[in-house]
Amino acid sequence: MGTTIEITPQAASLSNEEILRYSRHLIMPEVGMEGQLKLKAARVLCIGAGGLGSPLALYLGAAGVGTLGIVDFDVVDYTNLQRQIIHSTADVGRKKLDSAADKLKAINPFVNVRKIETRLSSENALELFRDFDIIADGTDNFPTRYLVNDASVITGKPNVYGSIFRFEGQASVFATREGPCYRCLYPEPPPPGLVPSCAEGGVLGILPGLVGVIQATEVVKLILGIGDPLIGRLLLVDALGMKFRELKLRKNPECPVCGKNPSITKLVDYEEFCGIRGEEQAVETSTADIQVEELKRRLDKGDDIFVLDVREPHEYQICNIGGYLIPLGDLPKRVSELDSSREIVAHCRSGVRSAKAVDFLRQAGFKKVRNLAGGILAWADRVDPKMPKY
């Protein structure tokens, strides 16, 4: 295997403290002083300090990667703690960047942590990537995945990819000169709405740990130039079966970004590419919405309102407001259970699925159907604080 990247050690030697800290690396011929100096000279950009980013950054920091850039503009949420192990309970409400940087410095003060508090975009990605040697993609949405891929190919930086869903994961190394890129594997994103987040699909907390450390391993291998990196290989992780399978990835000679005649040589509008440009407005301001306070007031008054709950049965068990349960996916075939002469208020967890339900019902001829804005979460916030939130 040829050299994918060449990291040139900047320092001639390590301090006594560093030698002691990294002794378990130094005594291995595969690392040694030369390898540790390469780690110290390496600059790795971690996109995301969440599920995948947590173990990734922690292990790279511990390993002695000299410069760790972290890109995240989010704030630590209580629901993150189940899997985003770089953050602790005391960090809830803090910026993820600050929380992550604190933990990294505590583990290894020799690491230079660069906090990049920005939403990665076509305007800033290329300039940012040029300052680093390797990109580690720990994002959670398709537009950013494609953006990171394209920017990695254009700037010539390997993209160590990991992704997870529930209890399954994927890992690979994209965007090397000889190897494929993300678009070689997935030329097109799925249509929007087919790809919900952890909040909708759920994820086994340990899974990003498993996959994130695989990513960290690949980063270290690339820096040291040892082992067989996952170039041209897609590792499939099935945590429930504890099975690891591997599929061959080919570089697509017609790939619009990394192929022989690339048609994409600059960054594009990725939200438009993924089909979600201009759609953000629809859910926010809609005359089909009803606020939780108004629903509560009208139900208390005894108004005849049919509350339709379009969540899943297991969500209904967590909490409910006594609605009639028809999961969104079953709505088309169970629509006959609804009476279009009655006023219907549809709700889900946060208002997204129920907005789809309302659209569907309106097209099906239901005139008196509205969406509970903010869903049962808003109900728990503003009407019934005793209701659990999830």
Add this chain to the structure above:
Amino acid sequence: MSKIHIPTPLRQYAGKQAVVDAKGGTVAEVLSSLVGQHPDLRRHLYTDEGKLRAFVNVYLNDEDVRYLQKEATAVKDSDSISIVPSIAGGSGWTEEWKDLRIVEWTRRRRACCCLSCG
């Protein structure tokens, strides 16, 4: 009969199985046998026009069939077929695929489908 590996998000439409046995001499026949046994899978794998969905990759053993003979690729009994979806980190395929019809319908109307909220 060859084996088909079913990715997590589709297992609920394949009787919760991770691996399904299917008959057929080509990839097309094997997938057809699969959706014949589990009809709910059809709309998740194929568009209304009967084409394999663009973000679904099919592998014969460890090779992407796009680089073989696509759906005409020959399949032996000892072979295994894998269906490999694109997943996006914290996001991914999910049981929301069962509301594919609603989503496809709303997509045509460019309704909002926020990727990262629940």
